Amino acid sequence: MNYPEQYSLYVDLVEKTLERLLPEQEDLCPKETGVIPAHLCESMRYSLLAGGKRVRPVLLLAACDMLAGSTEQGEVSAAALEMIHTYSLIHDDLPGMDDDDYRRGRLTNHKVYGVGHAILAGDGLLNYAYECMLADALRWKDNLENHVKAAQAIANRSGVAGMIAGQSLDLLSEHMEPDAQRLGYIHMHKTADLLTAPLIAAAYLCGADEEKMQALSRFGACVGLAFQIDDDLLDIEGDAAQLGKQTGMDAQRGKMTWPSLVGVDAAKARSRELWDEALAALDVFGDAAWFMRGFAQQLRERKK
């Protein structure tokens, strides 16, 4: 099995699980209890099943394999994490937040279903993530405590001291002077927390020891921060190429980024350091980390 084949297998499992957990509904006003009304379901599916690389759930499944656990234990948590990621995108796109009309070439949720329903679709996906994880935890009676801890690992990194905290600081920091502490906070929580969440969740599901838990945490944080710095660098290169400039700093429109704070060269150096540290963190897993190394490599070499 090579890397792209393995990646496809994980993505297939994610898509299959999402489809199983949130199948299409026909009834606008269901008679039976426990059934999602058709229109609400459709608005959730529109954003959840829009494709994408499924980075976070793939990380969770790959970590289960790396820890010699079973992906079956992790598939619902992986799907739930994708629901959380998706709700955050729907709400991010709303007027009052980023106010975007398009995401990956498709109309955003509120452009199709209206603002009211987009708010509900987001709330619905967030709540449903927990409905799914709680139901799943109760299915694994022998591993119940670990499933609850995995759900908690996801909840804490998605929440008000995690991703939502990062979004809040990001919103407050628009058009402010760059500040290293605040920028580090935003990157760590807005981006890295949701990449660390699947790794720590998998560690609980598979009963990993403290050393491996720490290594996964370090890997996730380094990948998340490097990813964010590279993203900002790619934006600058894109803008510079487009505008024929030496540097695209002024095209950053006041957005606080690592390159605007320390300069492009220092940002590139910092990114290299972080990727090296991410790979070093995987040493403890030996050959079992082959997919995770490929994953880091792939992410590092990406283009816009």
Next chain:
Amino acid sequence: MNYPEQYSLYVDLVEKTLERLLPEQEDLCPKETGVIPAHLCESMRYSLLAGGKRVRPVLLLAACDMLAGSTEQGEVSAAALEMIHTYSLIHDDLPGMDDDDYRRGRLTNHKVYGVGHAILAGDGLLNYAYECMLADALRWKDNLENHVKAAQAIANRSGVAGMIAGQSLDLLSEHMEPDAQRLGYIHMHKTADLLTAPLIAAAYLCGADEEKMQALSRFGACVGLAFQIDDDLLDIEGDAAQLGKQTGMDAQRGKMTWPSLVGVDAAKARSRELWDEALAALDVFGDAAWFMRGFAQQLRERKK
């Protein structure tokens, strides 16, 4: 102990627990992990600690007492349920939903913190409800499974086949012709589900048997539906008194209500039936239901 004294005791416990779970923060950009940034925390506290009758958490605590359980087992679930109720109000008030500037005489969350932050404050409270319940479940190792089931009872009734489903149908049904099935669906899910949730959660926490579980479920559903019908009747009486009319039906501005569907007299009869059925459901608990009976009585006799 009489009814008002007992109610105050429950409310005090709810307020104390909310304050403990979500204390004020000073740091806008916290250095330690697991700490909520000050501004986000303030926006959540603004709506969560705005007073109110705390109907849902009081129901949960009272049900624990009625089932001879401990309110200590239920206090975090009760607080979490109030977080869920509060997030739904914050999001309901947003432009694109009800677009309200005031709630109970205070500015709505988005009028104080802006739409973007109000969305995040709502998302934050919803996610934090699960963070709190999951952490609490892990504290009660001997009763872990029941705590997970209680969290699930709350999640399912708050979610996409529960409260959110009711909100979605309500949003879709504005200015539509009344229809008994749809109206019943909206009332059951938008209002009654979040009143049944605390009772079923308490039943799991206290290990209640199937008969008592059923009785609590019936009590919650009847109270929720009666409450909603009375609310619509009070609106009509208020409008009629204000406008000096015999009936306030035309003042309903196209909102689908039970009185507009079956007429005022039939709505009053239906409300009486439901309250009687609610009280009858409590018979199985004997004298232990004294507070729950008082609660139903109080709710039944309320004025706008």
